[in-house]
Amino acid sequence: MSRIPLDPATAPAFPKAAKVSLHDLQLRRNVKHATNVIQTKRQRVVGERPDWQQLREAGRQIREHALAYMDEYLEQFERNCEAAGGHVHWARDAEEARQIVVRLATEAGSREVVKIKSMTTEEIHLNNALEAAGINAIETDLAELIIQLGQDQPSHIVVPALHKSRHEIREIFLREMGLKHLGEEPADLAEAARTYLRKKFLTVQTAISGANFLIAETGSVCIVESEGNGRMCLTLPQTLITIAGIDKVLPRFQDLEVMLQLLPRSATGERMNPYNSIWTGLHENDGPRNFHVVLMDNARTDVLADPEGRQTLYCIRCGACQNACPVYRQTGGHAYGSVYAGPIGAILTPQLQKMEHAQSLPYASSLCGACYEVCPVKINIPEVLIHLRNKVVKQQTRGMGRLNPEAVAMKVLGMIFRSESRFRAAQKFGRAAEKPLVNREGWIGWLPGMLGGWTQARDLHAMPQQTFREWFDAREKKDRGHA
Amino acid sequence: MNFRRTALRVALFITCYNDTLFPETGKAAVRVLERLGHTVEFPSGQTCCGQMHWNTGYQAEALPLVRRFVEQFRDAEAVVVPSSSCVAMMRDHYPLMAGELHDEALKRDLNVLLPKVWEFSEFLTKKLGLEDVGASYPHKVTYHASCHGLRNLGLGDGPIQLLKSVRGIELIPIEGLEQCCGFGGTFAVKNADVSAAMLADKTKAVIDTGAEICTACDNSCLMHIEGGLHRQRTGVRTLHLAEILAGEER
Amino acid sequence: MRGKRKIAAMPERTEARAQILERIRAAKPQAPPSDAAAAWEKIRREYKVAPDLPPAEILHLLEDRLRDYDAQVFHCVPAEIAGAIARALQQRDKQNIVIAAGTPNEWLPPDFHFVEDSNLDAHALDQLDGVLTGATLAIADTGTIVLQNVPGQGRRASTLMPDYHLCVLFASQVLQSVPQAMRMLEQTATLPTTFFSGPSATADIEMTRIKGVHGPRFLDVILVQDIVQVRWMASDDSPPMKSISVSIGSLFPNECCSG
Incomplete structure (x- = not known):
């Protein structure tokens, strides 16, 4: 059941991948419907809170503070978690994290593990590593199960299978669960998953989870979920392995009072999601007997080192930016070539990966700002996108790269704008140069080269015979003549 | 209709693409402002706010355009711009750019100039406090x-x-x-x-x-x-x- | 240093640890001006904490929220808890109910089979019809009930495997806001803690909300009125109406040992 994970290193550039998604009308309908539903719900429950902006500001400040003292808080988390019987491991990169988890799962003697939806394990392609070690990983979140059984890819942070319709899901379940009969209603499909997974929950002795928050003050871990599959994984197996990016740390328990208001309302449009679990190390007769936390860097410290990009790490993975993004709403998540899709993916992926693998992502945005507006921790995503575009340009214009047509055009335009006379000359030149392209009604329907993208779907009206400044000059002259 | 109040000396920043492609917009802005009793000036050295370069990642090309804008408009009583994205560029990014240039004088200039920069509709509603500008358009x-x-x-x-x-x-x-x-x-x-x-x-x-x-x-x-x-x-x-x-x- | 390395022994682990912490110190914003605790105190928290509704409305709000989640809400006074439990179980047609150690005996009506959870395994729990618990507190703003591993609420598995959850909640345990609740929970923050807001649910299929996936699919709440509101007309020089709340729990402690 191995599937090829989304990998920015091998994924096609965004415009190319987007083109494929745009042709999938079913996918676009599903994505639009799902994002509309969540956005409407979000708007309603956010509107209920007169202190929403104050919560956002507090959320931003808490995350900013946690990053400023991240080293101290991680050490504090480690101390408190271990004092309560947990084991803390540190992983510098994806490879190290995979090795630790595979070793722990092997030591636990499991041939099977149950998994809670975790972006972090997707980020490091953990399932393939487990499989290579002979361990079968079973995704237990309904959407992740659909993705896994359908050998598909997640396309949204919170609702990973939103691109699938009920009919498609039914087909997958019939085939992969070996069922003879299955209704078509979502409730029937959920029931099938409940039955299929309950057997696993009752027998599998190792679980792997991500984490929403790590609390330094208490050494606790907090997981926010809806279906109860999380609770099953956290409570029933003997061994629990939690893997979390180092950015997940919060200073104090009290900080949850902000995050637990921001996250559910932003993520699923609920006042509170059905289940939150908070636990600290081991507890006699309640939960696992072995508990491990893997703290993973995997380039997060590189993001931290960039003053402009740093705010990316405030992210609490709510997915609100995806639902609000007009680009994501057209293409869905797969076009982003990474488990992190949408606006947050467009800034996170290029920073977590080598930029060469993700040069097109910072441009996958019209900079409309809808993402910033809904972000519960006020990440100024458009600002970070522009910052990353500058990095891309620096990379692309190195050496011979400075001769690429776009770079040359930008250079020339820059030169023109630095001088009034050059600007006036360019305006005149433009009028003359476009002449062959203008039709009888005064429109341009085809443009060459890079600009061809424009005329793909739009016409352009011809340049007027007089610029504004020429008109203004003439008027001034006339006025002076009258005076 | 009487719109008489303190007449302002309005400097119009037309923006590069309005200048070249949409001169009628500029003419209309002049007509409205003059009808309201204000004087319109057009500092002729103006070109582009730098938005296209900045937003596309060509920041080095955008930086000189900030200085150019400040030079052209520093003496204005009010700057009116019939383009919200260009005004957004100035308000949200110019201070950042001055920071990148490590130019304290430019930062000071921007602190004085930016509060005087208005998007066209904003100038009418927020600066002049108007809703009715005496227009008729039966469509x-x-x-x-x-x-x-x-x-x-x-x-x-x-x-x-x-x-x-x-x-x-x-x-x-x-x-x-x-x-x-x-x-x-x-x-x-x-x-x-x-x-x-x-x-x-x-x-x-x-x-x-x-x-x-x-x-x-x-x-x-x-x-x-x-x-x-x-x-x-x-x-x-x-x-x-x-x-x-x-x-x-x- | 990002390469293929075997990580088995402690030294390697401490090496990774040291290196990550070192990277963080090199990367984070320049030397923070004050220590962490002082800086944390400065975080602006201008959101609402204190309740702004009178107690009766807070209870109404909670009820609305619970019903919004399709939970049923029963009312009773402290002396009638057993009767209310019997009504709920009868209506749901549930017989075999798991309870945590420390559940007050006087809660338990006759004619039902209550099994005390003495580390029952998941299979055994799976066979039972439902679970009966008290609660630590509830949050009206969000319709949330919080359970912790204490007498009367028990282990997390016991409220997870059975398909039906009947929860006894005292009016005096109902708070309005999330911040109020978190500040109350701070004292016992390290106990295994579960927040639940309605039965488990998913919207993973075409955003259609489906109640009940893995956790209990059915939730009923018995809201015990242990607060009496005393209202009286005041004399002319006082505000026209005043109300005070008295917890009956403090008057009849035996009736209300919810844990």
């Missing part, structure tokens, strides 16, 4: 809220109030007002397919209003929407808000 019109006006400048329903006060106008609200039209500067060519898909949604919403005219505070969005409407031979036209407010009874 069916729908208003498109450009993203930078809506989110960066917080224009709110200012432009809508201005339009509502126009004689004879029939203003029809558009579905999905807060949805981006898909222009996004170089986004429209770099991600032409996605931009076109977003445009298709927007032109559908425009057509569904049954309006003859789609207006906005940004000719950049309108050029894109107009391009789509014309390609589909819809007969619906686009017009900058200033051109509607310049309309007079005949």
Whole structure:
């Protein structure tokens, strides 16, 4: 059941991948419907809170503070978690994290593990590593199960299978669960998953989870979920392995009072999601007997080192930016070539990966700002996108790269704008140069080269015979003549 | 009608693309401002605010344009710009750029100059406190809220109030007002397919209003929407808000 | 240093640890001006904490929220808890109910089979019809009930495996806001803690909300009125109406040992 994970290193550039998604009308309908539903719900429950902006500001400040003292808080988390019987491991990169988890799962003697939806394990392609070690990983979140059984890819942070319709899901379940009969209603499909997974929950002795928050003050871990599959994984197996990016740390328990208001309302449009679990190390007769936390860097410290990009790490993975993004709403998540899709993916992926693998992502945005507006921790995503575009340009214009047509055009335009006379000359030149392209009604329907993208779907009206400044000059002259 | 109050010396920053492609917008802005009793000046050394370079990642090319803007407009009593995205560029990014240039003098200049810079509709509603500017335009019109006006400048329903006060106008609200039209500067060519898909949604919403005219505070969005409407031979036209407010009874 | 390394022994682990912490110190914003605790105190918290509704409305709000989640809400006074439990179980047609150690005996009506959870394994729990618990507190703003591993609430598995959850909640345990609740929970923050807001649910299929996936699919709440509101007309020079709340729990402690 191995599937090829989304990998920015091998994924096609965004415009190319987007083109494929745009042709999938079913996918676009599903994505639009799902994002509309969540956005409407979000708007309603956010509107209920007169202190929403104050919560956002507090959320931003808490995350900013946690990053400023991240080293101290991680050490504090480690101390408190271990004092309560947990084991803390540190992983510098994806490879190290995979090795630790595979070793722990092997030591636990499991041939099977149950998994809670975790972006972090997707980020490091953990399932393939487990499989290579002979361990079968079973995704237990309904959407992740659909993705896994359908050998598909997640396309949204919170609702990973939103691109699938009920009919498609039914087909997958019939085939992969070996069922003879299955209704078509979502409730029937959920029931099938409940039955299929309950057997696993009752027998599998190792679980792997991500984490929403790590609390330094208490050494606790907090997981926010809806279906109860999380609770099953956290409570029933003997061994629990939690893997979390180092950015997940919060200073104090009290900080949850902000995050637990921001996250559910932003993520699923609920006042509170059905289940939150908070636990600290081991507890006699309640939960696992072995508990491990893997703290993973995997380039997060590189993001931290960039003053402009740093705010990316405030992210609490709510997915609100995806639902609000007009680009994501057209293409869905797969076009982003990474488990992190949408606006947050467009800034996170290029920073977590080598930029060469993700040069097109910072441009996958019209900079409309809808993402910033809904972000519960006020990440100024458009600002970070522009910052990353500058990095891309620096990379692309190195050496011979400075001769690429776009770079040359930008250079020339820059030169023109630095001088009034050059600007006036360019305006005149433009009028003359476009002449062959203008039709009888005064429109341009085809443009060459890079600009061809424009005329793909739009016409352009011809340049007027007089610029504004020429008109203004003439008027001034006339006025002076009258005076 | 009497709009007499303190007459201002307004310096018009027309923006590079309005200057070249949409001179009628500039003329209309002049007409409205003069009708209200203000004087309009046009510092002729002005070119471009640097937005295209900055937003596309060519920051080195954008930086000199900040200085140029400051030089051209430092003495202005008020600067009016008929483009919300250019004003957003100035307000949100110029201070950042001055920081990158490590130029303290420029930062000080911006602190003085930026509070005097107004987007055209904002100048009318917030600076002058007007809703009715004495315009007449007997047509069916729908208003498109450009993203930078809506989110960066917080224009709110200012432009809508201005339009509502126009004689004879029939203003029809558009579905999905807060949805981006898909222009996004170089986004429209770099991600032409996605931009076109977003445009298709927007032109559908425009057509569904049954309006003859789609207006906005940004000719950049309108050029894109107009391009789509014309390609589909819809007969619906686009017009900058200033051109509607310049309309007079005949 | 990002390469293929075997990580088995402690030294390697401490090496990774040291290196990550070192990277963080090199990367984070320049030397923070004050220590962490002082800086944390400065975080602006201008959101709502204190309740702004009178107690009766807070209870109504909670009820609305619970019903919004399709939970049923029963009312009773402290002396009638057993009767209310019997009504709920009868209506749901549930017989075999798991309870945590420390559940007050006087809660338990006759004619039902209550099994005390003495580390029952998941299979055994799975066979039972439902679970009966008290609660630590509830949050009206969000319709949330919080359970912790204490007498009367028990282990997390016991409220997870059975398909039906009947929860006894005292009016005096109902708070309005999330911040109020978190500040109350701070004292016992390290106990295994579960927040639940309605029965488990998913919207993963075409955004259609489906109640009940893995956790209990059915939730009933018995809201015990242990607060009496005393209202009286005041004399002319006082505000016209005043109300005070008295917890009956403090008057009849035996009736209300919810844990």
